[in-house]
Amino acid sequence: MPFEQPIDRNGLRFYERVERELEQLRQSSNYREIPHDKTIVDSHLIDFTSNDYLGIARRSDWQEDFLSTCNTQELLMTSAASRLLADNQTAYQQLEKLLAELYGRPALLFNSGYHANTGIISALADNRTLILADKLVHASIIDGIMLSKAKFARFRHNDIQHLERLIEKESSNFETIMVVVESVYSMNGDCAPIDCLIDIKHANPKVILYVDEAHAFGCEGPAGLGLCAASKSPSEIDVIVGTLGKAAASQGAFTITNFAINQYLTNRSRSLIFSTAIPPISAKWSKYVIERMVAMDSERQHLHALAKVMNNGLSSINNSPCSTTAIHPFIVGNSSDTLTLSAALKTDGIKVLPIRTPTVPPNTERLRFSLSAAHTIDYVTSAIESLKHHYLALNSPEHK
Numbered sequence: 001m002p003f004e005q006p007i008d009r010n011g012l013r014f015y016e017r018v019e020r021e022l023e024q025l026r027q028s029s030n031y032r033e034i035p036h037d038k039t040i041v042d043s044h045l046i047d048f049t050s051n052d053y054l055g056i057a058r059r060s061d062w063q064e065d066f067l068s069t070c071n072t073q074e075l076l077m078t079s080a081a082s083r084l085l086a087d088n089q090t091a092y093q094q095l096e097k098l099l100a101e102l103y104g105r106p107a108l109l110f111n112s113g114y115h116a117n118t119g120i121i122s123a124l125a126d127n128r129t130l131i132l133a134d135k136l137v138h139a140s141i142i143d144g145i146m147l148s149k150a151k152f153a154r155f156r157h158n159d160i161q162h163l164e165r166l167i168e169k170e171s172s173n174f175e176t177i178m179v180v181v182e183s184v185y186s187m188n189g190d191c192a193p194i195d196c197l198i199d200i201k202h203a204n205p206k207v208i209l210y211v212d213e214a215h216a217f218g219c220e221g222p223a224g225l226g227l228c229a230a231s232k233s234p235s236e237i238d239v240i241v242g243t244l245g246k247a248a249a250s251q252g253a254f255t256i257t258n259f260a261i262n263q264y265l266t267n268r269s270r271s272l273i274f275s276t277a278i279p280p281i282s283a284k285w286s287k288y289v290i291e292r293m294v295a296m297d298s299e300r301q302h303l304h305a306l307a308k309v310m311n312n313g314l315s316s317i318n319n320s321p322c323s324t325t326a327i328h329p330f331i332v333g334n335s336s337d338t339l340t341l342s343a344a345l346k347t348d349g350i351k352v353l354p355i356r357t358p359t360v361p362p363n364t365e366r367l368r369f370s371l372s373a374a375h376t377i378d379y380v381t382s383a384i385e386s387l388k389h390h391y392l393a394l395n396s397p398e399h400k
Helices: 014-027 060-068 090-103 113-124 139-148 160-173 194-203 259-268 280-293 297-315 335-347 377-394
Strands: 107-110 129-134 151-155 176-182 207-212 239-243 253-256 327-331 366-370
Touching: 060 280, 090 107, 090 253, 090 280, 107 113, 107 259, 113 139, 113 176, 113 207, 113 239, 113 253, 113 259, 129 139, 129 160, 139 176, 151 160, 160 176, 160 194, 176 194, 194 207, 297 327, 297 377, 335 366, 335 377
Parallel strands: 129 151, 129 176, 176 207, 207 239
Antiparallel strands: 107 253, 239 253, 327 366
């Protein structure tokens, strides 16, 4: 006898509810699918979708050189255990040693930026902690906050005065206040006022600073070490998180902290303790890349030059937010038009994906242009011209 479909609390068939919600997503133009592999089909397109900010993922010469330096015993494709149980620690320890030397503080590897944010925040925060997070922080940070079960509030994006008012109001009620921001915001491309946050920490000894550098590592700051490294007092930032799957073209993430927090996370961060570690070959590749990435100042200068052209071009079309980084949003305002523009640009050889709710708030749906040092000025100007043509046509009286 076949199993009956499960029934939810409201008496509705579970699968009927799933299908109904999927249909609602389709009707609102917010339905998503994992793309098919279209590498060959899309090879002629100018790609503004990836986080390959320095163009390293395309460096086949680096990949060939890296593999030529490895012997068979070093090409370990799996750790086969969590970090605390794995037999072969050499690749992880060498990468952590390199990062510690670059930042001047201990480093600890995680499997991904998501693992880092959920594991670190949930380990460090408890019911004696108040978490104050910027309104636009990434979903992985929000999930880490929810797992911590700490009380939290969100301050208006980059609004230092609002943050200060929240601290003043709540300071006496908590042992610790964790202020959480991103150095470069993944959907806006703008930057946190890190020096101002350091001033806030000076004014209140309960404050600890947590900065996610996922979209800055490799691209911003001295040697590409991020905006924390460019701040007036990097050592006062308690927790720095960087990812290896974006500009570094690899896999995993890391945190830079003091020794005590490093050891505490080793003992308390569930995403570290209970996950199979990344393959050793990925850690070895990350080390190879970072050793070369820190010297890529010319690529970073080119990336910033592209950003200036892109920012000027987008701002000439509508009032989208300004950005000086590799990430440039073009606000459209609804999902349907955003999908239409993305498809229209593709016909012109420009690949840029639509970003829709819930990734961004309703009515701020956008195209997200992600620049790479592998792009040329001509690529950027072509994208701007194509966008301007299709955006004006979409908003013409005839179309409306």
